[in-house]
Amino acid sequence: xxxxxxxxxxxxxxxxxxxxxxxxxxxxxxxxAAIVLIPRLTGGGTSTQGTVAVVNTTSLPVDAExxxxxxSPLYEWKIVPESEQADQAxxxxxxxxxxxxxxxxxxxxxxAPQITLSVNRQEDVPFAxxxxxxxxxxxxxxxVEALGLSSEQAASVTARPSLELNELNAGGKSFTQxxxxxxxxxxxxxxxxxLFAGNVATSVSVEKGSRIxxxxxxxxxxxxxxxxxxxxxxxxxxxxFAIIAGFGVLLMSFGGTGEALSIGNLSIDLSILGGQTLxxxxxxxxxxxxxxxxxxxxxxxxxxxxxxxxxxxxxxxMLLMACFIVALMILANPNGTLAVVSSYIPFLTPMVLLxxxxxxxxxxxxxxxxIVILAVSTLLVGWLSGKVYRNGVLLYGQKPSVGMxxxxxxxxxxxxxxxxxxxxxxxxxxxx
Amino acid sequence: MTLEIRHLGKQYGEVKVVDDISLTVRSGEAxxxxxxxxxxxxxxxxxxxxxxxxxxxxxxxxxxxxxxNRPSVGYLPEERGLYPKETVSEQLIYLARLEGMKKTAxxxxxxxxxERLGIAEHEHKRVEQLSKGNQQKVQIISALIHDPExxxxxxxxxxxxxxxxxxxxxxxxxQIAKGKALVxxxxxxxxxxxxxxxxxxxKRGRVQIDGRLSEIKRSYGRSNLILRSEADLMPFxxxxxxxxxxxxxxxxxxxxxxxAQAHELMRELGQAGVPMLKFELKEPSLHEIFIEKVGxxx
Numbered sequence: 001x002x003x004x005x006x007x008x009x010x011x012x013x014x015x016x017x018x019x020x021x022x023x024x025x026x027x028x029x030x031x032x033a034a035i036v037l038i039p040r041l042t043g044g045g046t047s048t049q050g051t052v053a054v055v056n057t058t059s060l061p062v063d064a065e066x067x068x069x070x071x072s073p074l075y076e077w078k079i080v081p082e083s084e085q086a087d088q089a090x091x092x093x094x095x096x097x098x099x100x101x102x103x104x105x106x107x108x109x110x111x112a113p114q115i116t117l118s119v120n121r122q123e124d125v126p127f128a129x130x131x132x133x134x135x136x137x138x139x140x141x142x143x144v145e146a147l148g149l150s151s152e153q154a155a156s157v158t159a160r161p162s163l164e165l166n167e168l169n170a171g172g173k174s175f176t177q178x179x180x181x182x183x184x185x186x187x188x189x190x191x192x193x194x195l196f197a198g199n200v201a202t203s204v205s206v207e208k209g210s211r212i213x214x215x216x217x218x219x220x221x222x223x224x225x226x227x228x229x230x231x232x233x234x235x236x237x238x239x240x241f242a243i244i245a246g247f248g249v250l251l252m253s254f255g256g257t258g259e260a261l262s263i264g265n266l267s268i269d270l271s272i273l274g275g276q277t278l279x280x281x282x283x284x285x286x287x288x289x290x291x292x293x294x295x296x297x298x299x300x301x302x303x304x305x306x307x308x309x310x311x312x313x314x315x316x317x318m319l320l321m322a323c324f325i326v327a328l329m330i331l332a333n334p335n336g337t338l339a340v341v342s343s344y345i346p347f348l349t350p351m352v353l354l355x356x357x358x359x360x361x362x363x364x365x366x367x368x369x370x371i372v373i374l375a376v377s378t379l380l381v382g383w384l385s386g387k388v389y390r391n392g393v394l395l396y397g398q399k400p401s402v403g404m405x406x407x408x409x410x411x412x413x414x415x416x417x418x419x420x421x422x423x424x425x426x427x428x429x430x431x432x
Numbered sequence: 433m434t435l436e437i438r439h440l441g442k443q444y445g446e447v448k449v450v451d452d453i454s455l456t457v458r459s460g461e462a463x464x465x466x467x468x469x470x471x472x473x474x475x476x477x478x479x480x481x482x483x484x485x486x487x488x489x490x491x492x493x494x495x496x497x498x499x500x501n502r503p504s505v506g507y508l509p510e511e512r513g514l515y516p517k518e519t520v521s522e523q524l525i526y527l528a529r530l531e532g533m534k535k536t537a538x539x540x541x542x543x544x545x546x547e548r549l550g551i552a553e554h555e556h557k558r559v560e561q562l563s564k565g566n567q568q569k570v571q572i573i574s575a576l577i578h579d580p581e582x583x584x585x586x587x588x589x590x591x592x593x594x595x596x597x598x599x600x601x602x603x604x605x606x607q608i609a610k611g612k613a614l615v616x617x618x619x620x621x622x623x624x625x626x627x628x629x630x631x632x633x634x635k636r637g638r639v640q641i642d643g644r645l646s647e648i649k650r651s652y653g654r655s656n657l658i659l660r661s662e663a664d665l666m667p668f669x670x671x672x673x674x675x676x677x678x679x680x681x682x683x684x685x686x687x688x689x690x691x692a693q694a695h696e697l698m699r700e701l702g703q704a705g706v707p708m709l710k711f712e713l714k715e716p717s718l719h720e721i722f723i724e725k726v727g728x729x730x
Contacts (some may be wrong), residue, residue: 006529014518211513212523214576218507218529220483394483 003220008227008235015199015236024195025240032248035077049074050098050124053088055081058113059107060138070134072127089118098124103135112139127190182331182358186351189285190324193350196237197320198313200230204300204389205309213393222390230293230382237289268274280357283371288350291378292320298385301392302405327351343370346377384409433459433496433503435480435579435613441488442472442479444635449475449484451637457613457630459581462604464628464645465617468726472637473617474510477586480615491671493582504531506580510617512571512586516560520546520570523559524577531578538577545573547597561606565596566718576607583607584615589623601626621719631718633725640725651713655719659684659701660710668706674698682709 015021019222052075056062073302075098077365080088091097102116116133119125137160144154204226216225326348330339334356343352343362349370356362388405435457442450450472465473478484481492482499491498515523521542528538546552551571554562559570560561569589575583588604589597604627608614618624624631625645632642641648659665660683669677669686676687688694694713702707716724 002532003530006526010526204516206515210516211509211511212515214483214509214511214513215527216530217483218505219527392479410698 004224004228007225008232011232012236013227015233025243028244029247036251051076052099053078053080053097054101055085056103058103059084071130097197101197123393178359186327193289193292196233197296200233201296201300201313202294204297205303205306208393209306223386226297226386226389233290276357281354284350284354287374287378291381294382294385298388301389323348323351331355346374349374433613436492437491440486442475442486449637453639455632457615459613460611461629462608462616462627462632464624466631467634469633474586477584505580506575506583508575508585508588514559517558519558520555521555524542524574524686527574528577533578563603564591582613586617589620621722625718635726652716654691654713654715656690657686657688658712661708662704
């Protein structure tokens with residue numbers, strides 16, 4: 001246990017003091033600062049989609065304020081006199097205007113006013129239905145007034161239905177709301193696991209490549225060495241994550257953006273990631289890291305030179321990549337069969353379950369059971385990786401291969417079997 | 433304190449790289465494990481340390497299984513290994529702490545070692561910034577900093593210049609004087625002769641000869657005859673049927689079958705009135721014994 005502590009401390013310190021740790025932290029903090037602060041510095045969200053000129057030749061009280069409130073707040077509304085309509089048409093031609101709205105009285109006195117919308121493209125005026133409703137309402141109000149009804153009668157005629165959005169989220173939460181936060185969390189998880197678990201592999205291969213392994217193994221058992229390394233690097237990862245997340249939360253609360261972020265026209269409401277999601281995410285983050293870090297360590301222990309590392313890491317990287325891709329695939333349908341089934345497969349669980357919890361509505365057992373399976377698998381994978389590591393770290397001159405790995409796994413604590421791992425000619429020469 | 437290896441055997445497939453090796457190393461004594469390339473020296477050492485599993489035999493420390501009763505070990509591997517990107521002090525303190533030393537104790541012992549080996553100014557440099565010789569010194573400190581009971585040095589002199597080799601020699605002698613059990617693998621016979629009382633010569637994993645160096649030499653008899661004279665001895669020596677003669681300036685070195693033959697030769701030289709400056713009868717050197725036993729140049 002003492003040795004574990006020393007290896008843990010050394011690995012942690014080594015990781016935290018590395019240049020990549022420093023740069024990664026600075027870069028991510030700067031990125032978050034940019035995302036949170038830039039929209040505020042540039043006037044934060046007051047940008048408009050364009051300007052619409054309105055020529056009103058009716059007696060209806062059409063004004064910019066009413067248009068902004070009732071039709072669309074995203075456009076700047078400009079009331080222009082009829083005489084300037086030709087000039088406005090030129091502006092529209094030059095695409096300096098999004099649209100010209102002409103509201104004219106109908107030929108027949110009893111008919112509703114005529115609205116003419118001049119645009120370059122139809123999709124420039126997503127507010128058309130709102131515009132029609134707005135003018136209709138003004139028209140109705142004017143006519144009701146002309147009838148000389150009592151105020152109650154008038155109110156009962158012009159009363160507008162109340163609309164309340166009651167989202168039940170049956171069959172999944174709103175895709176548009178959950179997509180960005182879950183996507184961001186998944187990407188973060190993928191990169192953090194890849195970076196830190198990958199760092200364990202690098203560290204193992206450096207110790208092996210520099211041959212200090214042979215000295216270390218006479219001082220510490222391979223199991224303690226591996227565990228100390230995985231935990232040390234892992235805690236450094238948690239520290240880095242805490243720094244970045246803490247900075248983000250601090251900036252958002254001081255910046256007054258609350259829990260919403262806006263990138264361009266995209267508004268990300270982080271409150272969609274509730275407490276439950278974050279607790280599950282933390283558990284998955286940690287278990288996912290240990291699952292992949294021990295696998296990467298086993299891969300790192302197979303190589304003799306650091307140039308071979310990428311090749312050895314490939315199968316594990318593929319698993320991690322598959323995990324990310326399946327999680328993205330089920331993002332649109334987090335309660336589908338693929339999502340449910342894949343959440344129980346340990347190497348997919350970390351990101352798939354995160355997607356399910358963030359975007360879907362899994363029942364409690366559907367959350368707890370995959371986590372338990374992942375935890376048990378992580379212990380199992382850790383144990384198996386420890387065995388590969390134990391044999392691998394002192395074996396030189398061999399091309400890393402799955403076959404070799406299986407041979408090492410086959411030598412389950414059986415001394416005779418373990419000794420039978422036959423080295424190549426180069427290794428035999430190396431060993432004597 | 434005694435390290436005992438009994439009937440150690442290790443094979444890769446059908447190839448026996450270590451075949452029935454037995455030896456005993458006592459504290460205050462240096463044991464020389466000799467052999468050519470591929471003789472099984474490093475495999476023996478790795479098996480002792482548990483870095484390799486062995487199929488046969490056992491390794492004991494004070495009569496108990498080595499691995500479950502392991503002493504603190506100072507190990508200098510044949511393939512040198514340090515963290516290239518870490519500083520000298522950091523990694524040496526790390527390695528010392530893994531052997532149970534307190535950080536402060538490790539720091540002060542490290543200081544004295546760095547001064548002793550003349551590399552105090554490199555304390556905070558990364559290992560990769562040091563010369564090969566200085567890296568070797570750091571490696572030696574890594575093996576000795578924790579004052580181990582058993583010291584295993586695999587080819588400790590390779591790569592050292594004569595000055596540093598002398599310095600290492602004094603360190604090794606000091607370790608022996610402190611009562612450490614020391615195992616020493618080498619194919620440089622000069623150094624082995626300097627320290628080791630006990631030796632074992634391996635060839636293809638098998639013991640060729642082992643025991644006390646002085647006894648081994650004695651068993652070979654004094655068969656090296658060295659003659660020095662201002663006269664030319666060649667014609668005289670040739671008529672006596674002696675052929676294995678080496679001449680350096682005024683000195684002739686030759687092999688005799690036994691001491692009696694040498695004495696006979698001296699008598700004849702006296703009778704012939706050859707003016708002799710030197711007449712010396714010597715045991716074979718370890719180098720010669722090694723060549724004879726291993727049968728290949730080293």
